[in-house]
Amino acid sequence: MSDDQERTPDFEVPVGLFQDLEDLRAQVARLAGQVRDLTDNGDADAGEATEHDDAEAGDAGEEEAQFPPFILLLDPPQYDDELRALMEWVEGVLVPGYLAEPSADARWCHLWFEHPVAIARLHALWLAWQELTDPATCGYTGPSVWHRDHLDPCLRELRPSTGPFAGCTKGEHQVGHRLPGTVPSAWNRPED
Template identity: 60%
Template structure:
């Protein structure tokens, strides 16, 4: 059917079916309603601090959207986060990415005892969660994770000056070199 440029309300009533008139009136009412809603929203957002009630973040929303960094967690939450991190490290990272440890690429199977290694691995895991989800980062996320997160993290952890530098491999025996406690006013012996 060709568009004649005529609007239904411009045509004689005998040419416009009654149902079409009702549809036109319904559409007009919807436009009026949407116009009123738009004006209401513009008024609500005219103040920079204004937030609609349904858009306020709850504590649950923040917890889901912003995972906590493991070093900032208290003991029960930290232990739970460490368990989940360990599942990823031992189930994905170690078997899928790490080769045999060597003098140039060390690894400690007791990595949870190295606080700085835990911090690095947790940050790597958080990045992995985000960058392996195509919904949040598209299909280039894994490449970005490898380039920007995995390689620098592994170079730091497994390098000659990394947290595993004092660990040796020998018949599954790991010897840890832990720094001694430096006397200071921050730590007083009981």
């Protein structure tokens, strides 16, 4: 019997379980390789990195690049693309589904994308929504977690009368809101 025939079950296995088994197999192979490297490199000091470790570090860096970065740290071409996608989600999902008519207690600015604080919070909310509404990554409780842990706190921060839209009223937009003044420091007292 060949390896492929041994590895393929003769009954139907859920895809997730089969993927978990493949992940475990890969982890065991990686650990076996590390043990082999450690035992073969007896002359290397305990603190020295091996070629295998360096390769893994490079692989880890490549994996991290798959995750979207914080939107406010992006440069113009990537920032514009990410903001455009965020705007589609906010205007297509969030506003019609979750935002009631703005009021003094629940503000909203139709030009929210000109408020950096709103962009940052809504981008984080959108990233969480992408992950937590996909049953493949979070199961069936993801949407509940998204509402409880992400949507509700985000709206509590964005929509109060003291939030980033505080200076915006229905139909009127202000980006240049009052900034905090200089806070006097106990360490820097003026010379008398």
